[in-house]
Amino acid sequence: MSAIDMQQKPQKRPDEGDLHPCAACGIRDMAICSVLAPDELNQLVAITRDVNFSQGQTIIDEGEQADFLFNLTQGAIRLYKLMADGRRQITGFLFEGDFLGIALNEQYAYSAEAIGEVTLCRFPRQKFEVMLDEFPHLEKRLLGVASNELAQAQDQMLLLGRKTAREKVVSFLSALSRRAVDRESDASPVYLPMSRADIADNVAATTETVSRTFTVALERVRS
Amino acid sequence: MSAIDMQQKPQKRPDEGDLHPCAACGIRDMAICSVLAPDELNQLVAITRDVNFSQGQTIIDEGEQADFLFNLTQGAIRLYKLMADGRRQITGFLFEGDFLGIALNEQYAYSAEAIGEVTLCRFPRQKFEVMLDEFPHLEKRLLGVASNELAQAQDQMLLLGRKTAREKVVSFLSALSRRAVDRESDASPVYLPMSRADIADNVAATTETVSRTFTVALERVRS
DNA sequence: CGGTGCATTGATCAGAATCAATGATCGTGG
DNA sequence: CCACGATCATTGATTCTGATCAATGCACCG
Numbered sequence: 401m402s403a404i405d406m407q408q409k410p411q412k413r414p415d416e417g418d419l420h421p422c423a424a425c426g427i428r429d430m431a432i433c434s435v436l437a438p439d440e441l442n443q444l445v446a447i448t449r450d451v452n453f454s455q456g457q458t459i460i461d462e463g464e465q466a467d468f469l470f471n472l473t474q475g476a477i478r479l480y481k482l483m484a485d486g487r488r489q490i491t492g493f494l495f496e497g498d499f500l501g502i503a504l505n506e507q508y509a510y511s512a513e514a515i516g517e518v519t520l521c522r523f524p525r526q527k528f529e530v531m532l533d534e535f536p537h538l539e540k541r542l543l544g545v546a547s548n549e550l551a552q553a554q555d556q557m558l559l560l561g562r563k564t565a566r567e568k569v570v571s572f573l574s575a576l577s578r579r580a581v582d583r584e585s586d587a588s589p590v591y592l593p594m595s596r597a598d599i600a601d602n603v604a605a606t607t608e609t610v611s612r613t614f615t616v617a618l619e620r621v622r623s
Numbered sequence: 624m625s626a627i628d629m630q631q632k633p634q635k636r637p638d639e640g641d642l643h644p645c646a647a648c649g650i651r652d653m654a655i656c657s658v659l660a661p662d663e664l665n666q667l668v669a670i671t672r673d674v675n676f677s678q679g680q681t682i683i684d685e686g687e688q689a690d691f692l693f694n695l696t697q698g699a700i701r702l703y704k705l706m707a708d709g710r711r712q713i714t715g716f717l718f719e720g721d722f723l724g725i726a727l728n729e730q731y732a733y734s735a736e737a738i739g740e741v742t743l744c745r746f747p748r749q750k751f752e753v754m755l756d757e758f759p760h761l762e763k764r765l766l767g768v769a770s771n772e773l774a775q776a777q778d779q780m781l782l783l784g785r786k787t788a789r790e791k792v793v794s795f796l797s798a799l800s801r802r803a804v805d806r807e808s809d810a811s812p813v814y815l816p817m818s819r820a821d822i823a824d825n826v827a828a829t830t831e832t833v834s835r836t837f838t839v840a841l842e843r844v845r846s
Numbered sequence: 847c848g849g850t851g852c853a854t855t856g857a858t859c860a861g862a863a864t865c866a867a868t869g870a871t872c873g874t875g876g
Numbered sequence: 877c878c879a880c881g882a883t884c885a886t887t888g889a890t891t892c893t894g895a896t897c898a899a900t901g902c903a904c905c906g
Binding site: 595596611615 | 883884885886887
Binding site for chain 1: 706710711712714726727732759766767770771772773778779780785786824
């Protein structure tokens with residue numbers, strides 16, 4: 401399977417102050433955890449394991465049994481689907497605080513790879529679902545997340561289906577910028593952790609087209 | 624599955640049909656209502672109104688206040704997004720039993736129009752959300768629906784971004800066929816309630832391309 | 847009938863893909 | 877420290893798929 405880093409701090413009784421594993425978490429208030437009361441959070445922590453992946457490693461694989469769900473705490477991830485002949489569509493990118501695995505079907509609907517170094521909280525799906533039954537507000541939050549993703553997916557369909565190469569790149573950049581604002585990191589310049597090939601496979605173009613579009617845009621900025 | 628299934632096989636019972644508005648409903652066991660116990664269903668019915676739309680009428684409008692959610696009981700609907708210059712992307716089609724309005728944000732994320740005559744159950748959103756809080760299993764069901772739609776959206780992105788015109792049409796037809804099987808109507812020949820223009824705007828092509836692709840396919844079938 | 851809306855077929859064009867080469871950046875080991 | 881190779885980005889030349897433009901066919905309907 402995957403080369404998961406085993407090293408992690410033993411998860412102490414969370415109610416013992418600063419030893420709480422979530423205490424230092426920078427994304428607590430944007431992640432799904434934010435809706436949990438302290439004791440509920442402890443229950444979640446009890447089924448959580450921290451896992452790490454390095455550059456290019458596969459986190460989940462389309463079609464595999466969906467045994468785990470994740471919360472991305474550090475780094476960035478690309479989600480994608482592959483065709484038999486290698487054509488790839490990147491359906492989205494995840495950043496710190498994002499939830500991975502919202503599609504609660506039996507199998508994963510897409511694959512996910514680490515862009516650079518990545519850290520996630522990993523939850524066993526079975527146990528997580530039990531928690532959903534216990535905490536309806538967590539379920540509600542998840543429904544909200546799904547709802548947002550659905551809206552994003554609609555936008556992406558419009559982009560893929562009806563926008564020109566130029567418009568695609570513009571939309572891609574401004575979406576990234578908006579997300580940066582949301583997570584209160586710098587919105588300008590926009591940081592692009594992913595390669596041109598990743599961008600191309602996200603907006604359905606080639607690396608050449610993406611590169612050329614950037615160049616033209618820069619020329620315009622200069623004049 | 625709930626206890627409802629046992630008593631609900633026969634679809635039409637004229638004598639007891641007059642008593643309960645859902646008794647004659649052909650889609651009860653595939654719609655979200657299927658998870659509700661009889662008394663819960665009555666509560667839902669209490670906030671439900673039946674509404675009708677005819678050919679081409681707008682059911683919801685992108686950007687408008689999302690005051691209502693729907694269950695499609697008869698007919699077919701196209702969901703779409705428009706760009707300022709008229710370019711259109713049809714993000715999906717809904718058929719009998721499908722839920723409309725899963726994106727529970729303040730505004731509708733897309734527009735919806737009737738293809739032919741359409742009947743829906745309409746729920747006021749506020750009241751529906753109260754019911755979600757009362758009946759977690761309904762919420763769970765909705766999360767399942769959202770999950771499925773998300774997976775479908777991923778597939779559509781792959782289609783729009785990386786498939787050839789031919790592959791798009793093939794995927795479109797087989798998806799329709801699969802859905803027909805699911806709803807136990809005829810899967811062959813596939814019934815196409817929507818126009819060529821609708822198909823084109825769904826798979827991101829032109830009517831000409833769709834038409835030509837059909838023609839070529841038919842020629843191949845003959846030989 | 848003639849008119850209207852949709853579907854099909856044909857001819858040409860353009861935007862982005864593909865093919866090909868060069869440039870830039872970075873890590874590694876001599 | 878520099879040379880080398882690997883990887884990724886940029887730029888250029890050519891091709892090709894599907895869009896656009898245009899005309900005709902077909903069914904339905906007052």
